[in-house]
Amino acid sequence: DAMVIQNPRYQVTQFGKPVTLSCSQTLNHNVMYWYQQKSSQAPKLLFHYYDKDFNNEADTPDNFQSRRPNTSFCFLDIRSPGLGDAAMYLCATSRARQGTDTQYFGPGTRLTVL
Amino acid sequence: GQQVMQIPQYQHVQEGEDFTTYCNSSTTLSNIQWYKQRPGGHPVFLIQLVKSGEVKKQKRLTFQFGEAKKNSSLHITATQTTDVGTYFCAPPGLTGGGNKLTFGTGTQLKVEL
Numbered sequence: 001d002a003m004v005i006q007n008p009r010y011q012v013t014q015f016g017k018p019v020t021l022s023c024s025q026t027l028n029h030n031v032m033y034w035y036q037q038k039s040s041q042a043p044k045l046l047f048h049y050y051d052k053d054f055n056n057e058a059d060t061p062d063n064f065q066s067r068r069p070n071t072s073f074c075f076l077d078i079r080s081p082g083l084g085d086a087a088m089y090l091c092a093t094s095r096a097r098q099g100t101d102t103q104y105f106g107p108g109t110r111l112t113v114l
Numbered sequence: 115g116q117q118v119m120q121i122p123q124y125q126h127v128q129e130g131e132d133f134t135t136y137c138n139s140s141t142t143l144s145n146i147q148w149y150k151q152r153p154g155g156h157p158v159f160l161i162q163l164v165k166s167g168e169v170k171k172q173k174r175l176t177f178q179f180g181e182a183k184k185n186s187s188l189h190i191t192a193t194q195t196t197d198v199g200t201y202f203c204a205p206p207g208l209t210g211g212g213n214k215l216t217f218g219t220g221t222q223l224k225v226e227l
Contacts (some may be wrong), residue, residue: 031213040222042202042217042218042219042220043157043202043215043217044217045209045214045215048214057209090156090157092157094213096213097212097213097214098212098213099144099145099206099207099212099213100145100162100164100206100213101206101213102147102159102162102213103159103213103215104159105156105157105158106156107155107156108156
């Protein structure tokens with residue numbers, strides 16, 4: 001089945017130690033998104049790629065970076081995780097960026113920062 | 115930034131009771147999507163509403179888009195334990211256009227036997 005896969009499902013890192021989360025998709029979608037969801041809050045968009053075109057949200061901290069080496073894969077790099085970065089990180093994809101294009105979410109990676 | 119408010123924030127019901135969550139925006143929306151997130155899970159797309167006054171049904175779920183396209187509602191008839199989760203409305207295009215979603219504040223539903 002076509003799907004969005006995130007690895008690992010759970011990640012523990014130390015304060016200030018760089019960490020990379022990965023997302024892959026078999027949907028062949030053009031757009032990939034990264035969201036941050038803190039406990040009891042709604043998902044918040046960090047950035048997205050439309051093909052190779054990177055689109056950052058204005059309020060996304062510089063500590064968060066992303067890479068998309070090919071259509072199938074997208075990575076979220078947190079350069080120096082702080083305690084406030086502990087959250088669920090959700091990857092999503094969509095076929096295009098039309099307002100009617102729905103998004104398909106992966107299972108998420110729960111990040112713990114010690 | 116743009117905010118999309120949902121009420122109530124939490125709802126506890128007995129199995130078999132009805133449930134409604136309301137979604138309100140200060141701006142006119144092009145369309146609105148609804149997602150369900152089970153505890154510990156990820157958002158799953160439920161439905162999209164596009165037309166003013168549109169009503170769509172999925173089994174026990176009824177979705178409505180307001181005439182002014184500024185609000186929407188989700189009604190569940192005769193809740194079951196499988197309905198437990200957080201329901202988010204998510205209009206696309208509020209921040210910079212396209213299909214970037216702005217998730218509403220969500221309504222967490224708990225269903226007790």
